[in-house]
Amino acid sequence: MTTASRHILYIAYYFPPLGGPAAMRSLKNVKYLAQLGYQVQVLTVRPALIRFPKDPSLLKEIPAGVKVWRAFCPDATWLFKLLWGLKLNSLVRFIQHKVLIPDHEVLWLPFAKRILHRIVRRDPQISVAVISSGPPSSLSLGLLLKCRHRIPFICDFRDEWTNNPERINIDFPATTQSRELVMESRVLSAAGGISYLSQLMRDNFCRSYPFLENKPSAIIPNGFDDSDFEGLTASTDANVFRLVYCGSFYDRRQPSPLWQAILSLVEAKKLDPNKFRVDIYGRNTRSFVLDRFASNPVLERIVNLHPFLGYRDSLQELLRATALLLYIPSGKNTESVLTGKIFDYLRTGKPVLAIVPPAGLAAELLTKAGIGYIADHQDLPGIAERLMELYWLWENRALGELKVNHDYIAQFSRPNLARKLAKLIDAVATGQPAGLPVHTGAEQ
16 A cells, blocks of 8 residues: 555544644644645544633644544543532542543543444554554553554654653652553553654653564654744834743642742842733633742732633744743653643744753753753752843843754754654554664654
């Protein structure tokens, strides 16, 4: 079977009209695989009752020839919201960590399996499935495909599973972790190929599961699509320094060190609060984002929280910014974290105040691109110093002199990344000999 006629199934819980980086990765892969000649079908969730930001404008990017199947899911986050309102936080944690394993999206599986059987019956020519993770519960659909329908599957890991920094840096139940290690091992053993977000992620997986060295694999980071930026303007306000963040703060990602640094600079009269503001776009609450600084009068003037924006609108705000904010607190395995927004940041060419692990992948990427101002979240003097460097450059109209490495940035375009995924798909579909990696191009 030629590539032009190869039928593939792309399984992604997060897919338009759901928004966010996970949905964007799946959408762009589907879009450019279809342009490469693959016959693509998508299995995703029915969005109507899903409590997650939606961006209907993304639907128009789905190629006309792509059939999208949608399966119902009872979204447990509605229950969580009710229980949180009743101050039953401990019950929510119990359900999350002891009942809905490996994640609350596991409730999607019975409905997704029913649709999955229908898809395979209607198209017996499907030769490979690509399954986006997270949520990791979706990967169990690969076991069904392989065991019952003899269709190989590729795990496309955006995040690690049991070694995820958002898990190993909290008090996570050991019994649940043990159960999920068994689930993870079973899925990885059955997978025909693996797509990793970074070389470090691949190393982490192979250290835990040496047999993965003998499976076809590819290093496929997130990226940007030049077409998304067409028609957008890069005008900035010359009178106000705007530090912009698009996304949600949650769990350990609570940027209190930034607020401390800003207040120290204002108090030292190094930063004029009338010429400086922080604009945050996304699903956030002021009480969480500002924490103990929520009632601080200086931050009340400086920090502005805005609602979730559609993708194109968020890109426009990035382009209007003076500088961009990235926040990844240090901890176990946080060096491997590469959030999807980093690649849109790269495409803008704007300077980035990156409060991230200095030895991590995010810092490496931004430094190589020539736009990173790096400090660890525990290094308050370092955060203040990096912010003052940017503020001084802005005051002296010197931000335009940054030496942005556009050649390095270009490798992260979505069409380039889709071609890497296509090579992996072809390797798995044709039974490429084990041990032959397919991770070509720049690898993080």
